[in-house]
Amino acid sequence: MNTAFPRPLCLSADGPLRGRVRVPGDKSISHRALLFSALAVGESRVEGLLEGEDVLATAAALRAMGAQVARGEDGIWRIHGVGVGGLLQPQTALDMGNSGTSTRLLMGLVASHPITATFIGDASLSRRPMARVTEPLAQMGASFTTAPGERLPLTMRGLCPAIPIRYTLPVASAQVKSAVLLAGLNTPGLTRVIEPVPTRDHSERMLRGFGADVTVEESEHGRIISVRGEAELRPQAIVVPGDPSSAGFWMVAASIVPGSDVVIENVLMNPTRTGLVTALRMMGASIDELDRRAVGGEWVADLRVRHAALSAIDVPADLAPSMIDEYPILFVAAAFASGRTVARGAHELRVKESDRIAAMAAALSACGVGCEEYNDGLAIEGRGGDAIPGGATIATHLDHRIAMSMVVAGLHAARPIVIDDAAPIATSYPGFVDVAESLGARATWR
Known part of the structure; x- marks a missing residue:
């Protein structure tokens, strides 16, 4: 990964996200x-x-x-x-x-x-x-x-x-x-x-x-x-079926941008990997499984996700192993929910590509979202579906999931949210920006 020349990035949406996407292999x-x-x-x-x-x-x-x-x-x-x-x-x-x-x-x-x-x-x-x-x-x-x-x-x-x-x-x-x-x-x-x-x-x-x-x-x-x-x-x-971690960004994007309707094709539905789907459904997300089928010994499905009013939850700690990589984007979903979401039991986030608890607490706070940091997670004060204030440049700490999560947050922000460097996204999702634009988002390189 070339980090010699950082590429700041902002995503915005002037209207609903619509279309079909196929995420990279798991x-x-x-x-x-x-x-x-x-x-x-x-x-x-x-x-x-x-x-x-x-x-x-x-x-x-x-x-x-x-x-x-x-x-x-x-x-x-x-x-x-x-x-x-x-x-x-x-x-x-x-x-x-x-x-x-x-x-x-x-x-x-x-x-x-x-x-x-x-x-x-x-x-x-x-x-x-x-x-x-x-x-x-x-x-x-x-x-x-x-x-x-x-x-x-x-x-x-x-x-x-x-x-x-x-x-x-x-x-x-x-x-x-x-x-x-x-x-x-x-x-x-x-x-x-x-x-x-x-x-x-x-x-x-x-x-x-x-x-x-x-x-x-x-x-x-x-x-x-x-x-x-x-x-x-x-x-x-x-x-190789589609990566549910990559699909998670579009699940949350479609859930938070009013009027959105997105189908994510060929998503791995192994029960040890579907914690984010479970948590989002608990929050009220509209996620329908289409054409569930077996591919190469694994269950896959196409997921239709439509905009929905999200409500805060206490995220069950026993979901952590099945969604450990998806916590950053879950924190973004919580920022748009009604009420206070508490997600704990995720100590592993401290030793990922970055300290994802500290990084997301700092990022959301900079964008006007109330957060309380614990040693094993976050509590997040949601905005009840309204746009978050935004207007910040986010330090991604060379972490691809922090980068993608925060540009998704920018899709429904009052002022632009800029990530300091989009280069790390290529570690797991090289075509991420192109897919966002295919759904109707606008990418601005700073």
């Missing part, structure tokens, strides 16, 4: 499709891959470790894998850009291979702590040299054979769970992860499709996910 599934394909023997094909900077960082790292990863002229990605245990020593540092997902999952991959890899990233990623993933991987035998605070740059040395472990997640994290499972693929015996609070389950679903011996059972301590190494993965043809 980011979580895109990362995993590349990773598991790189460990299969033979050619896997991936259609609908998210071609944002985060996923491209994963693709580049896998190439550096021996996999053939290429996009065809037909838009289909073809991956020739090296097999479990077949990763090669990278000759240079692996540049993760802004992608925490790439970093944590690739660390899991390397942990059980006899190679050494150095991970570097941009300024934002280099501030994010990695201790929650180095801890279980160290128990499996990997060793680490990190910057102070368990941060990047980070060099790790994998161990082969690694040691199978039984690990209970101290906080709900699909990334940590998936990193341990990835390490377990090349570890003799059973590697188990216990999650007291269920998180997104794409790794478990997809690994089964690739032929791994993965079991999931319920216990009094939570879900126990087990993988048996040393696995042999079979190549697959994968269709």
Whole structure:
């Protein structure tokens, strides 16, 4: 991501948003499709891959470790894998850009291979702590040299054979769970992860499709996910459904701009990812599911979203794992609701691409929205459907979700809301501004 020349951006809407949009492929599934394909023997094909900077960082790292990863002229990605245990020593540092997902999952991959890899990233990623993933991987035998605070740059040395472990997640994290499972693929015996609070389950679903011996059972301590190494993965043809996190921006935009009527096509409806839909419906949003269907083992639907009067709620804390990336745009929805919305139980927001609790509290406050900050969330005083005052330039802290959330807020603001830099948006949604304009919004570059 080039941050040398910031590109301030403002979105505005002179009337309703209308039309049909198709959001990019789901980011979580895109990362995993590349990773598991790189460990299969033979050619896997991936259609609908998210071609944002985060996923491209994963693709580049896998190439550096021996996999053939290429996009065809037909838009289909073809991956020739090296097999479990077949990763090669990278000759240079692996540049993760802004992608925490790439970093944590690739660390899991390397942990059980006899190679050494150095991970570097941009300024934002280099501030994010990695201790929650180095801890279980160290128990499996990997060793680490990190910057102070368990941060990047980070060099790790994998161990082969690694040691199978039984690990209970101290906080709900699909990334940590998936990193341990990835390490377990090349570890003799059973590697188990216990999650007291269920998180997104794409790794478990997809690994089964690739032929791994993965079991999931319920216990009094939570879900126990087990993988048996040393696995042999079979190549697959994968269709990536639309990212619900990206769809969330248009759900909220259509909900808050009077007269809007938007259909968002092919949205992933995995129950571990639909927390935002649940929360918005609790607030009174008009979200209808059209043509619900199964694609590649996942449920998808087209979502029709129309403008609606939103009411404040106490957001159930148990929704957090299923909408952790969508809290910034939920906070925007709350700014237009009637009453005081309280959203807590989201400690994880403090260690995302930015401190998303502090960043959104500052952004909304600067735009005239009353906020109270907690250690695990926000309380937001809604405007009852009226335009928020706006008139601020927002610091995005190199965070794509802060950037997109606040330009959506500007669609129904009395005065322009400008984000300081739109460049980070490309990490997950390269076509975001074009889609906004196709729905009737006006983009102004400052």
